[in-house]
Amino acid sequence: MIKITLPDGSVREYTQGSSAMDIAKSISEGLARKVLAAEVNGAVIDASRGITADSSLKLLTWDDNSGKNTFWHSSAHLMAEAVEALFPGVKFWVGPALEKGFYYDMDLGDRKLTEEDLTTLEKKMQELAKQNSQFVRKEIAKNEAITYFIDKNDEYKLDLLQNLKDGEITFYSQGGFTDLCRGPHIPHTGFIKAIKLTNIAGAYWKGDEKNKQLTRLYGITFPNQKELDEYLLMLEEAKKRDHRKLGKELGIFTMDDDVGPGLPLWLPNGTIIIEELEKLAKETESDAGYKRVVTPHIAKESMYLTSGHLPYYADSMFPAMEMDGEKYYLKAMNCPHHHKIFDAEPKSYKDLPYRLAEYGTCYRYEQSGELFGLMRVRCLHMNDAHIYCTKEQFADEFRAVNDMYLKYFKIFGIDKYIMRLSLHDPEKLGQKYINEPALWLETEELVRSVLIESNIPYVEVKGEGAFYGPKIDVQIWSAIGREFTLATNQVDFAQGRRFKLAFTNKENQPEVPLIIHRAPLGTHERFIGFLLEHYAGKFPLWLAPTQVKILPISDKYLPYAQTLLQQLKKADIRAAVDDRNEKIGKKIRDTELMKVPYMLVVGEKEMTEEKVAIRRQGKGDAGVKSLEEFIAEISVEIKERSADI
RNA sequence: GCCGUUGUAGCUCAGUGGUAGAGCACUUCCUUGGUAAGGAAGAGGUCGUGAGUUCAAUUCUCAUCAACGGCUCCA
Numbered sequence: 001m002i003k004i005t006l007p008d009g010s011v012r013e014y015t016q017g018s019s020a021m022d023i024a025k026s027i028s029e030g031l032a033r034k035v036l037a038a039e040v041n042g043a044v045i046d047a048s049r050g051i052t053a054d055s056s057l058k059l060l061t062w063d064d065n066s067g068k069n070t071f072w073h074s075s076a077h078l079m080a081e082a083v084e085a086l087f088p089g090v091k092f093w094v095g096p097a098l099e100k101g102f103y104y105d106m107d108l109g110d111r112k113l114t115e116e117d118l119t120t121l122e123k124k125m126q127e128l129a130k131q132n133s134q135f136v137r138k139e140i141a142k143n144e145a146i147t148y149f150i151d152k153n154d155e156y157k158l159d160l161l162q163n164l165k166d167g168e169i170t171f172y173s174q175g176g177f178t179d180l181c182r183g184p185h186i187p188h189t190g191f192i193k194a195i196k197l198t199n200i201a202g203a204y205w206k207g208d209e210k211n212k213q214l215t216r217l218y219g220i221t222f223p224n225q226k227e228l229d230e231y232l233l234m235l236e237e238a239k240k241r242d243h244r245k246l247g248k249e250l251g252i253f254t255m256d257d258d259v260g261p262g263l264p265l266w267l268p269n270g271t272i273i274i275e276e277l278e279k280l281a282k283e284t285e286s287d288a289g290y291k292r293v294v295t296p297h298i299a300k301e302s303m304y305l306t307s308g309h310l311p312y313y314a315d316s317m318f319p320a321m322e323m324d325g326e327k328y329y330l331k332a333m334n335c336p337h338h339h340k341i342f343d344a345e346p347k348s349y350k351d352l353p354y355r356l357a358e359y360g361t362c363y364r365y366e367q368s369g370e371l372f373g374l375m376r377v378r379c380l381h382m383n384d385a386h387i388y389c390t391k392e393q394f395a396d397e398f399r400a401v402n403d404m405y406l407k408y409f410k411i412f413g414i415d416k417y418i419m420r421l422s423l424h425d426p427e428k429l430g431q432k433y434i435n436e437p438a439l440w441l442e443t444e445e446l447v448r449s450v451l452i453e454s455n456i457p458y459v460e461v462k463g464e465g466a467f468y469g470p471k472i473d474v475q476i477w478s479a480i481g482r483e484f485t486l487a488t489n490q491v492d493f494a495q496g497r498r499f500k501l502a503f504t505n506k507e508n509q510p511e512v513p514l515i516i517h518r519a520p521l522g523t524h525e526r527f528i529g530f531l532l533e534h535y536a537g538k539f540p541l542w543l544a545p546t547q548v549k550i551l552p553i554s555d556k557y558l559p560y561a562q563t564l565l566q567q568l569k570k571a572d573i574r575a576a577v578d579d580r581n582e583k584i585g586k587k588i589r590d591t592e593l594m595k596v597p598y599m600l601v602v603g604e605k606e607m608t609e610e611k612v613a614i615r616r617q618g619k620g621d622a623g624v625k626s627l628e629e630f631i632a633e634i635s636v637e638i639k640e641r642s643a644d645i
Numbered sequence: 646g647c648c649g650u651u652g653u654a655g656c657u658c659a660g661u662g663g664u665a666g667a668g669c670a671c672u673u674c675c676u677u678g679g680u681a682a683g684g685a686a687g688a689g690g691u692c693g694u695g696a697g698u699u700c701a702a703u704u705c706u707c708a709u710c711a712a713c714g715g716c717u718c719c720a
Contacts, residue, residue: 073720094720103715115650160720170720181720201715202648209716213648216715244713248656257693257711367646369716554677581676582683589681603679615680 005056017050021187024059034061036186037070044070046137046184062223072097074135074174074186075221076104079197081177082124083217087111092179093156093205093214100231101220105203107156108215118197121217129192133175135185142166145180156205192221194228238480243532244373250537250545250594252528253374262371262378264525269545272574273531274381274524276543278359280411280641281383281521288404290357290385295337297361301327307336308434308498312467316364334360335492335517338386339499342513347503352513353393357385359524374529375484383487383521388501388513394491398450401489401518405474408520412531413643417486419456420473421448422464433467434494443491444470468494471517478533486530490517538595538617541634542641548575548634549596550612551587553603555579560607564600564627571631573638592617598634 001013004023014023020038024031024047038047039058044066051057060067076095079102083090087108095104140148142161148171149157157180161169172181174189186192197219205211222228239245247253252270259265266274282292301320304310309317313332320327331337338356347354360382370376389397402419409417424433424440433440447470451458458472465471471490477483492515495501502510521527531539541547548568552561561577568575578587584601591599599615606612612630614622625633636642 092720096719098718105719112649157720164720172720179720183720199714200649203716204647206719207717209647213716215648218715255712261711368711369646369648371712551680553679556677583676583678584680585678586682587680592681599680601680605679613680621680 002051003054004051005054007056007058014051016052019050020045020047020057020059023051023057031059031061035059036061036067036191037184039064039066044184046135047187048134049137049184069097070184071186071191071223072102072221074189075192075195075219076102077135077172077174077177077179077181077185078125078128078189078192078221079121079217079219080104080106080179081128081175082121084177085128086117086120086124091152091154091156094160095179098218101198101218103216103218105205105214105216107212113200113215113217115200118200118217122195122197125192125195125197128175129189129195131175132188132190134188135172135174135183137183137185138171138173139167140169140171142169145169145171149180191223194222194225196220196228196232241478241480241533241536242373243375243478243529246532246537247374247529250532252532252545260378261368262366262376264374264377264379266524270528272545273528273539273543277383277521277524277527281357281359284404284407285355285357285385288355288400289353290355293338293341293356293358295334295341295358295360296331297363298328298330299336301329303336303340304329306498307339307495308467309333309336312432316366318363318365330363331360332362332364334358334362334382334384335386335495335515336499338384339495339501339515342386342388343499343501347388347513349390349503349505349511352503353387353389353397354513355385355387360384374525374532375482377523377525380523380525382523383519383527385518387516387518388496388503389516390503390505390511391514394446394514394516395450395453397516398447398489398491399454401516401520402450402454402456402472404518405487405489405520411641411643412534414476414534417474417476419451419458420464420475420485421451421458421460422466422471422473423460423462424465424470425463428463432463433465436494439493440465440470443493447472447491466490466492466517468492474520476530478530479536480533482533484526484530486522486526487520488517488522489520491515492517539597540641540643541597542638544595544597545574546576546594546596547573547638548598548600549591549594550575550577550600550602551584551591552577552579553584553601555581557602557604557607561602564602564612567627568631571635573631573634588615598630600630 002016003011004014005011021032021035024035035047037044037060039060040051040055044060060070062068062071073096080092080095083106089109091107093105095102145161146158149161160180170182171178172183172185197217199218201216201218202213203216205214220231250269251267253264253266255264317332318330320329341356342354362380362382364378364380366376366378387397423444426437429435429437469491471488473485474487475483476486496512496515501513503513505511550561550564552558558579565575565577578591588599595617597617601613601615611624611626613624614630616622
């Protein structure tokens, strides 16, 4: 007998070799019908595998992430079975579960898949799923596995086998399909009720662009149709929040073929948001002791040779222009210009920390396939600043920058984020990274200790640092689940020396300052793209391009509306009158769709009483007040940058 | 950059080997209407660009440009 400890702490006894499924059945038939896999002592295994020793056991169902993963991984096998049935001779690479769904990479030879093929495959999968084929696990000797795949002429699975040891190789079969797989899998294909193949894409073998490109099929499955329908509905909803769609609808930005890819044009409404963000940044930075500067968009080659950007960064810069026998580059970063400002006048330790801020315009040559709406562009406006400080000041400065991040996150209601401490890769010293092994370790430790002291949650990633030092990237998620790096906070121990920057220390000796690069609000492009999705276009009052729209019942009340408009403008409120010859219902509908926070409906009653009927976007009627009262109220809301929307 | 998909009016989209249509938006007129679409008329496109096949191309072929999805989450 073996002792099985269940998640609630209860301990039950079973005969040795009982499977999770046996145990589930002993608890309840209903539970047994839902079990997809089992977690035994922390490892996920097939529910059908015998348990041989005392163990803790968790039965995994659709409600568990591991259960879903297993379900989707098995679905990938089902898809592969369908593909093999319809296109014999196909070779498979890997087919993992994703956060949502699964994919399988395959080599289809010369064959190209079409959208119709997806539908055919879905039908085939439905058909195969209904056969309730069991997933059968088989341990197999390496030699035997190699022979099997040599016979199949399958170089991909043979490649996988190379890295596997004898004794740890397993095959899984369901129906007529057998695959090299470590599992685990769900009991049988019948669990898979609702199937949607979502898209066909190319994917390099092993993710390396030098390798052959395989066909990747994406799909998602559910244990019932209802969940699939909900999922598809959610995708529809997400599309509505897409910043590219909202950006167009709300007149925030546009792209034009003649201007060029990745070069957004900011429309008047978008420009208002930019200006509000800059106002916020300027206030915040001024309070934190930053000085503002302005620098040119181009610079000579020599400066980027000094900075070291050219050897490391040239691929991301627009090619040089020649002028008077000199090469000039569009700037891809602001730091060298700022270093030159630091260097313009001699500095003493008394001048430090010296903080320079600029909303700098940068141009980066992103690969064409990487461009994405506002999130990845070639012209960007960075909330940039550089802090020049002593080693002793570094921790405080670094902490202050982190505090600034948190302050911003609060204003914008960003509560899901993670800080990523990006370190160098020792193997790439001298190539991707400046060859200063000792300095790397020292600064990395410095940054890490600040993070730990400040109790900021973070993860460490090797090989993601900037070429001049470690950095902290802030990852955030937009409301529709898009993850990206918003902000960055980098340490730079290299450029100070390269630019021969120095201050006179207390001992009257020249000393190279440490530099912190920081951009809490990232770039206007990415940040506004994020905000569009974050707020679903419903900007808080302080950011809303139009804050108040006056809606006269008919044009008899236009003169009254105009006097209201003048007063609102005097109070620095962005307002407009809807003077179209339309009924009030239409005016309200259009204003609602434009997501204007406040509407003032004015007709006979309001005009006689000298009042306004207030309507809040998305919330409806908000009562009748005098204009003075209304202005007083929303002025507070604007001034406080209230996120209450 | 690579693979795949797409490209028709300002927007969303239909359509055809015989040089194009709808809804919304726009303009004008009627209507002056109290909290999410009042009515009518009109204007607007060399069908992304270039070449080829054809008597004839927006439609077929090729190239090119752009947008979108993917190329990271390793049997």
